[in-house]
Amino acid sequence: MGIKPVTRSQNPGAIDNMYELKPNETEFLERCAEARKVALSFKNPLVIHHFDADGISSGAIVQTAFRNAGIKYRAKWIKKLDDKIIEEVHSEQEIIFCDLGGGNKRVNELSGDVLIIDHHQTEGVEKLQINPLLFGIDGGDELSSAGATFCIFRNDVDVAITGAVGDMQHPLKGMNRWVLEQGVQSGRVVIENDLRFYGRYSRPLLQFLLYSDDPYVPGISYNEEGAKKLIADCGINQKENGNEETARENWQKYGELNENEKRKIVSALAEILMRNGMANKAKTLVGESYVFPHREQGSETYEASEFSTLLNACGRHGKAEIGVRVCMNGDGKDTEAMMTAHSLLLHHRKMIRDGISFAKENVQDLGKFYFLDGRGKIDEGIIGIICGMWLHPMAKKPVLGVSDGEPAADGKPMIKISSRANRLLLAEGVNLGIAIKETCEGIAHGAIGGGHRIAAGASVPKEKINEFLTRMGESLDKQRKNE
Numbered sequence: 001m002g003i004k005p006v007t008r009s010q011n012p013g014a015i016d017n018m019y020e021l022k023p024n025e026t027e028f029l030e031r032c033a034e035a036r037k038v039a040l041s042f043k044n045p046l047v048i049h050h051f052d053a054d055g056i057s058s059g060a061i062v063q064t065a066f067r068n069a070g071i072k073y074r075a076k077w078i079k080k081l082d083d084k085i086i087e088e089v090h091s092e093q094e095i096i097f098c099d100l101g102g103g104n105k106r107v108n109e110l111s112g113d114v115l116i117i118d119h120h121q122t123e124g125v126e127k128l129q130i131n132p133l134l135f136g137i138d139g140g141d142e143l144s145s146a147g148a149t150f151c152i153f154r155n156d157v158d159v160a161i162t163g164a165v166g167d168m169q170h171p172l173k174g175m176n177r178w179v180l181e182q183g184v185q186s187g188r189v190v191i192e193n194d195l196r197f198y199g200r201y202s203r204p205l206l207q208f209l210l211y212s213d214d215p216y217v218p219g220i221s222y223n224e225e226g227a228k229k230l231i232a233d234c235g236i237n238q239k240e241n242g243n244e245e246t247a248r249e250n251w252q253k254y255g256e257l258n259e260n261e262k263r264k265i266v267s268a269l270a271e272i273l274m275r276n277g278m279a280n281k282a283k284t285l286v287g288e289s290y291v292f293p294h295r296e297q298g299s300e301t302y303e304a305s306e307f308s309t310l311l312n313a314c315g316r317h318g319k320a321e322i323g324v325r326v327c328m329n330g331d332g333k334d335t336e337a338m339m340t341a342h343s344l345l346l347h348h349r350k351m352i353r354d355g356i357s358f359a360k361e362n363v364q365d366l367g368k369f370y371f372l373d374g375r376g377k378i379d380e381g382i383i384g385i386i387c388g389m390w391l392h393p394m395a396k397k398p399v400l401g402v403s404d405g406e407p408a409a410d411g412k413p414m415i416k417i418s419s420r421a422n423r424l425l426l427a428e429g430v431n432l433g434i435a436i437k438e439t440c441e442g443i444a445h446g447a448i449g450g451g452h453r454i455a456a457g458a459s460v461p462k463e464k465i466n467e468f469l470t471r472m473g474e475s476l477d478k479q480r481k482n483e
């Protein structure tokens, strides 16, 4: 079989070609250095960050920088920067926004010193803003907010990479590659080429194989007997399969297997895919991932994609501050934060499993897009994740999910909307961030939304949902016809 894991013993994290900064990227870094001076001149800033993995990572990098510099700060995480928050922070003297701020012109009304670190689409913002998009760097694909924050403060490169992976920027390219290079050179990041399934270092081997469905492996994914047989056929001496509730140290994990055992597993999986006529899927089994040797092996902070899921679990379940503590705790001493984060992750996984089962049965084809009505079934915090997991990489239209949102400041019931596309659709001109923003502006009445080309969201008054769906369909149509 041509496909085998090339693990780090064979490729000790080397970057093949050193990343050469383009002139606009050099200019961006110069602007970051200026922003750093401004930030470190602050006396007691309020750090306001988004609650998803990239927002938590970005907020944590800023907070570590202040902690290291001995500067007092306060921090607050939010789900969205709406009028209510703008009014709340009106009298603050110094504010740093992370992963948001560029999308709401009302930041111009703030009277104190403001630094915005964002990578979302932005327009009409006059405050100091570090946003890759303003320098011709693709903020959706080539630098996340956490990456931009690293470019400013130059600490916690592992957290920066985790934020990027959490924002679907994997495999890292463009300016992200430069950040990665800083990580590799400092020894804080190792690139591995291995099986891309989730949980190489933190999941019991059996569940690692059982619950991985990207790609879906017939007879193994969601097939306990099949997965057990594959492990046995590879001659792997089982320690304990465990489940996610038993003591972690007893679990047999893929990451602990020797090279020979790993190779046997990858070859066996590839052979099954080939046998089932899925040769192109076999090629996607192995890919690049990023591990952090200074973090605890066997914990979810050891590998970027697992780490970002842990942070998402914290944020999406109302505990983004726990995610920040885990990020800021590279030495592993904050065991309380780590344990809380881990139990949130177990809860998160269960909700995602239930959400995916619901989506598989209930997604409707509405012509212009697929539609998932998750109201009363799927929590607003994870509707976007479910849409992203449900959408096939080859799907010909995006998916839109709705869920019960938090009521507006005046008590008006709101609907949370999440949309996801794939790279195929981006190539056809789909830009969900613009489509959602245009749609919300068309509706007005408190509808607010935005995001990236591949993932975007909104909050819309309940009575406007049908109008939203109609206008969104029209907007997507226009994009694909290049109007």
Ligand code: C5P
Pocket: 080, 103, 120, 383, 384, 385, 417, 418, 419, 448, 449, 450, 451, 452, 455, 456, 457, 458, 459
């Ligand atoms: O909430 P969800 O995961 O679907 O969000 C996808 C993207 O859309 C995120 O980057 C988020 O910041 C953005 N978004 C936004 N305004 C909203 C909701 C989401 O800009 N009201």
